Amino acid sequence: MNRHVALQELTCTRTQTRVDCSGCDVRLRSVCAALGEQDLRELQGLARSVSFAAKETLFLEGDDAAGVFNVVSGTVRLYRVLEDGRRQVIGFPMAGDFIGLDLAPTRSFCADAVTPVTVCRFSRSEFSEFLDRKPQLLKAMHARAALELGRSRDQVLALGRRSADEKVAWFLRVLRERGRCGEPSDAPADVPLPMSRQDIADFLGVTIETVSRTLQRFARDAAIEINPHGVRIVDLGKWDGFARD
Amino acid sequence: MNRHVALQELTCTRTQTRVDCSGCDVRLRSVCAALGEQDLRELQGLARSVSFAAKETLFLEGDDAAGVFNVVSGTVRLYRVLEDGRRQVIGFPMAGDFIGLDLAPTRSFCADAVTPVTVCRFSRSEFSEFLDRKPQLLKAMHARAALELGRSRDQVLALGRRSADEKVAWFLRVLRERGRCGEPSDAPADVPLPMSRQDIADFLGVTIETVSRTLQRFARDAAIEINPHGVRIVDLGKWDGFARD
DNA sequence: CGGTTACTTGAGATACGTCAAAACGAGTGG
DNA sequence: CCACTCGTTTTGACGTATCTCAAGTAACCG
Numbered sequence: 001m002n003r004h005v006a007l008q009e010l011t012c013t014r015t016q017t018r019v020d021c022s023g024c025d026v027r028l029r030s031v032c033a034a035l036g037e038q039d040l041r042e043l044q045g046l047a048r049s050v051s052f053a054a055k056e057t058l059f060l061e062g063d064d065a066a067g068v069f070n071v072v073s074g075t076v077r078l079y080r081v082l083e084d085g086r087r088q089v090i091g092f093p094m095a096g097d098f099i100g101l102d103l104a105p106t107r108s109f110c111a112d113a114v115t116p117v118t119v120c121r122f123s124r125s126e127f128s129e130f131l132d133r134k135p136q137l138l139k140a141m142h143a144r145a146a147l148e149l150g151r152s153r154d155q156v157l158a159l160g161r162r163s164a165d166e167k168v169a170w171f172l173r174v175l176r177e178r179g180r181c182g183e184p185s186d187a188p189a190d191v192p193l194p195m196s197r198q199d200i201a202d203f204l205g206v207t208i209e210t211v212s213r214t215l216q217r218f219a220r221d222a223a224i225e226i227n228p229h230g231v232r233i234v235d236l237g238k239w240d241g242f243a244r245d
Numbered sequence: 246m247n248r249h250v251a252l253q254e255l256t257c258t259r260t261q262t263r264v265d266c267s268g269c270d271v272r273l274r275s276v277c278a279a280l281g282e283q284d285l286r287e288l289q290g291l292a293r294s295v296s297f298a299a300k301e302t303l304f305l306e307g308d309d310a311a312g313v314f315n316v317v318s319g320t321v322r323l324y325r326v327l328e329d330g331r332r333q334v335i336g337f338p339m340a341g342d343f344i345g346l347d348l349a350p351t352r353s354f355c356a357d358a359v360t361p362v363t364v365c366r367f368s369r370s371e372f373s374e375f376l377d378r379k380p381q382l383l384k385a386m387h388a389r390a391a392l393e394l395g396r397s398r399d400q401v402l403a404l405g406r407r408s409a410d411e412k413v414a415w416f417l418r419v420l421r422e423r424g425r426c427g428e429p430s431d432a433p434a435d436v437p438l439p440m441s442r443q444d445i446a447d448f449l450g451v452t453i454e455t456v457s458r459t460l461q462r463f464a465r466d467a468a469i470e471i472n473p474h475g476v477r478i479v480d481l482g483k484w485d486g487f488a489r490d
Numbered sequence: 491c492g493g494t495t496a497c498t499t500g501a502g503a504t505a506c507g508t509c510a511a512a513a514c515g516a517g518t519g520g
Numbered sequence: 521c522c523a524c525t526c527g528t529t530t531t532g533a534c535g536t537a538t539c540t541c542a543a544g545t546a547a548c549c550g
Binding site: 196197198208209212213 | 496498499
């Protein structure tokens with residue numbers, strides 16, 4: 001079942017553009033503060049900028065993990081699917097996030113582009129070798145993996161112990177935090193939602209109808225405003241009372 | 246709310262026994278195949294064997310993370326709780342597992358002993374410094390963290406997209422795999438369940454009644470046999486059909 | 491502008507939760 | 521060794537949040 005889409009990946013890899021890696025530069029800098037100018041240049045030498053159209057597949061579960069990605073722009077969707085088609089989205093990597101940091105030889109989940117995406121792509125073996133030579137960087141990557149683990153555990157908490165309302169409110173708040181890169185604030189904020197309702201539903205472990213209804217109700221209660229490509233958070237207070245974590 | 250149990254931790258730390266670290270030795274060896282005899286000895290020098298009684302607290306969310314633990318024996322329970330008391334268990338570390346590998350300065354979840362537990366305890370700063378000097382080991386720890394991330398994502402999949410029956414079947418199967426350390430087999434197997442029904446429920450995001458009912462039904466259908474301290478898996482086939490992942 | 495896909499909305503079904511009581515098991519003390 | 525207690529697990533009856541199915545509407549794209 002994974003086989004034929006593996007071909008699809010080959011196809012899109014083949015259409016990659018080897019542009020200059022200025023985008024990679026910007027992105028990598030943040031992670032590699034530990035690295036010297038010289039090292040950073042060397043790392044960039046290993047990077048290949050690759051673009052994917054919306055809905056294009058980066059890879060599928062079971063593929064062998066040829067590459068490590070660092071997202072430069074756009075939104076990616078990571079997910080696993082059960083044999084009967086039920087799908088669970090496990091993350092939405094965005095600019096700055098890494099994919100495949102585990103350095104495992106085969107992929108344990110699928111990834112495809114929600115929006116047009118550009119990434120820095122490293123050969124896994126080259127990246128791994130580079131890491132062997134730069135312990136500083138390895139430690140940064142470890143911290144990065146720890147961050148991912150934290151996110152995953154947040155999701156476990158949300159899926160296991162929150163109501164549908166709380167799940168949706170939590171989701172919006174997480175996206176807001178990520179958008180503004182950390183600094184908190186309760187001011188109204190526009191949150192783009194590049195992913196579909198179905199994606200959100202599959203991330204939160206509910207149905208698309210539940211997501212839709214909940215968002216509409218939030219809007220009716222003036223907690224948010226729904227606009228074409230996202231929402232504006234006005235006051236989620238009454239809904240995320242239990243969603244502080 | 247976390248404060249007074251932090252004291253409890255201090256108390257139990259105070260009652261620690263500084264036994265010889267032969268247990269640590271055995272445990273650490275598996276992880277540190279990369280390490281030479283000399284290095285391993287040095288690492289052991291940093292370890293302190295600590296024991297906890299059943300139900301004793303290792304640490305609480307918000308505490309500062311003074312230590313990194315490697316479980317030598319017993320079962321630990323990791324969890325987070327919402328303000329209103331809802332609890333989500335995020336893992337049951339057992340012999341060989343690490344706790345606190347993220348090296349974060351403060352704990353993002355609580356941990357306490359399900360059974361009597363003994364661990365190797367490292368000072369976080371010492372451990373971190375040691376890691377800086379032994380990139381090999383750092384890489385092994387990174388792999389370890391990746392394993393944790395994989396487990397967490399399995400849990401996300403289970404909580405988000407499996408029915409109660411499938412959750413319970415999945416849980417039993419995961420515990421069986423862990424018990425027999427990897428090698429698969431569909432032979433009947435005794436699976437100890439040191440944790441309470443409530444713990445299982447909070448791990449799977451269901452209620453204690455649902456866990457109890459489901460296990461009883463499995464037993465009635467001869468999929469398992471329930472015994473005082475666990476279950477014997479006879480044939481989970483019909484229940485984990487969708488739980489292969 | 492027509493066709494297609496995504497989103498919304500409603501009405502009815504159900505898996506699981508809630509509440510309450512009974513059964514069981516591990517310890518404790520007589 | 522038995523009786524008693526306390527905490528855990530089991531079982532039942534009932535309620536409801538969320539799912540399912542189905543139809544309608546809006547947004548998008550060629």
